[in-house]
Amino acid sequence: MESGGNSLSSGPDGVKRKVSYFYDPEVGNYYYGQGHAMKPHRIRMTHALLAHYGLLQHMQVLKPTPAKDRDLCKFHADDYVDFLRAITPETQQDQLRQLKRFNVGEDCPVFDGLYSFCQTYAGGSVAGAVKLNQGGSDIALNWAGGLHHAKKCEASGFCYVNDIVLAILELLKVHERVLYVDIDIHHGDGVEEAFYTTDRVMTVSFHKFGDYFPGTGDIHDVGYDKGKYYSLNVPLDDGIDDESYQSLFKPIIGKVMEVYKPGAVILQCGADSLSGDRLGCFNLSIKGHAECVRFMRSFNVPLLLLGGGGYTIRNVARCWCYETGVALGIELDDKMPQHEYYEYFGPEYTLHVAPSNMENKNSRQLLEEIRAKLLDYLSKLQHAPSVQFQERPPDTELPEVDEDQDDGDKRWDPDSDMDSDDDWHRI
Numbered sequence: 001m002e003s004g005g006n007s008l009s010s011g012p013d014g015v016k017r018k019v020s021y022f023y024d025p026e027v028g029n030y031y032y033g034q035g036h037a038m039k040p041h042r043i044r045m046t047h048a049l050l051a052h053y054g055l056l057q058h059m060q061v062l063k064p065t066p067a068k069d070r071d072l073c074k075f076h077a078d079d080y081v082d083f084l085r086a087i088t089p090e091t092q093q094d095q096l097r098q099l100k101r102f103n104v105g106e107d108c109p110v111f112d113g114l115y116s117f118c119q120t121y122a123g124g125s126v127a128g129a130v131k132l133n134q135g136g137s138d139i140a141l142n143w144a145g146g147l148h149h150a151k152k153c154e155a156s157g158f159c160y161v162n163d164i165v166l167a168i169l170e171l172l173k174v175h176e177r178v179l180y181v182d183i184d185i186h187h188g189d190g191v192e193e194a195f196y197t198t199d200r201v202m203t204v205s206f207h208k209f210g211d212y213f214p215g216t217g218d219i220h221d222v223g224y225d226k227g228k229y230y231s232l233n234v235p236l237d238d239g240i241d242d243e244s245y246q247s248l249f250k251p252i253i254g255k256v257m258e259v260y261k262p263g264a265v266i267l268q269c270g271a272d273s274l275s276g277d278r279l280g281c282f283n284l285s286i287k288g289h290a291e292c293v294r295f296m297r298s299f300n301v302p303l304l305l306l307g308g309g310g311y312t313i314r315n316v317a318r319c320w321c322y323e324t325g326v327a328l329g330i331e332l333d334d335k336m337p338q339h340e341y342y343e344y345f346g347p348e349y350t351l352h353v354a355p356s357n358m359e360n361k362n363s364r365q366l367l368e369e370i371r372a373k374l375l376d377y378l379s380k381l382q383h384a385p386s387v388q389f390q391e392r393p394p395d396t397e398l399p400e401v402d403e404d405q406d407d408g409d410k411r412w413d414p415d416s417d418m419d420s421d422d423d424w425h426r427i
């Protein structure tokens with residue numbers, strides 16, 4: 001039951017993995033509004049880099065089917081989903097009470113195509129989970145997903161529906177235990193809350209804590225009831241660098257993998273933890289950030305990689321492109337190939353950029369205390385819990401469409417690369 005048809009060959013880290021990449025060419029057209037920090041265009045920039053680095057031909061490129069109402073309602077309240085489907089920029093003035101009730105309007109504005117945007121990014125994450133469940137790939141990628149703040153009946157922090165919770169629910173149909181790891185600079189509160197009282201999902205969030213959105217994620221918050229010690233939080237301070245970050249990430253996640261033995265893992269790769277992020281205050285390099293991907297991949301457990309935050313969009317595209325290379329086991333040239341968004345990447349035109357000289361406020365002593373506390377929590381988990389399955393529930397029906405063809409599960413054909421079609425390149 002545990003493996004769900006997946007049997008990944010163990011071996012050296014360099015062993016190739018079968019990777020499925022979910023991308024909808026429409027996603028870059030959604031626009032939160034003037035001045036808003038969240039820019040779906042970054043997903044299209046990432047895709048362009050992947051194309052020009054030649055990575056698309058090494059993975060299965062799939063256009064996800066949009067999530068349906070009933071898929072979203074597996075986590076979200078019906079009236080909240082009804083509201084998201086119905087609201088438009090034109091009608092919002094008549095819905096002030098509802099807007100307030102569902103926390104839509106400020107950080108989470110109403111924009112054209114909002115509901116189809118939600119269906120698109122959620123569809124990609126659920127399809128990634130289905131793909132892993134079916135053993136169709138070892139790693140699935142959906143850079144449009146990872147919107148970890150959305151709640152059951154409330155939008156929050158630029159997130160409307162929680163694609164991560166929906167993907168975890170899908171993975172739970174096959175796997176007894178699912179691990180969720182979050183390296184966005186913000187606490188993964190929506191996912192933690194959804195699974196706070198269960199031991200079937202373990203959540204581990206590394207984030208800035210202290211006078212910072214969303215305010216939750218204290219080290220002492222560890223889950224409740226059956227879920228006690230299955231929600232872990234790693235609170236960090238400004239300026240954390242690669243070495244400090246990995247001095248926590250590797251021992252903690254290594255221990256989690258040893259004691260929890262998840263059947264599948266979701267890694268939310270929010271890129272606002274990178275140095276120089278418009279909203280962030282950490283000092284990670286892309287290689288430091290990607291080291292989390294490399295480390296997770298080394299366990300040979302079905303892995304769903306998702307996006308998340310990230311507001312200096314040239315660096316977001318750099319990061320997720322490099323991390324796609326890590327997933328594939330392909331090291332990319334630092335010199336960037338020419339492509340339609342090349343001008344964003346000047347003056348260096350390189351994949352990597354140096355972190356800053358900002359102060360690292362995480363002292364060695366503080367890091368050691370955090371590490372010891374987390375390892376202490378993990379020592380309280382004696383063995384991996386198991387559940388009795390009666391019957392495997394049916395997979396969510398999300399017939400995927402190959403980017404180039406409408407006939408399902410076919411390999412990407414580089415000759416029909418959609419990049420040659422210019423109308424979807426610019427907003």
Ligand SMILES: [Zn+2]
Binds near residue numbers: 272
């Ligand atoms: Zn974030």
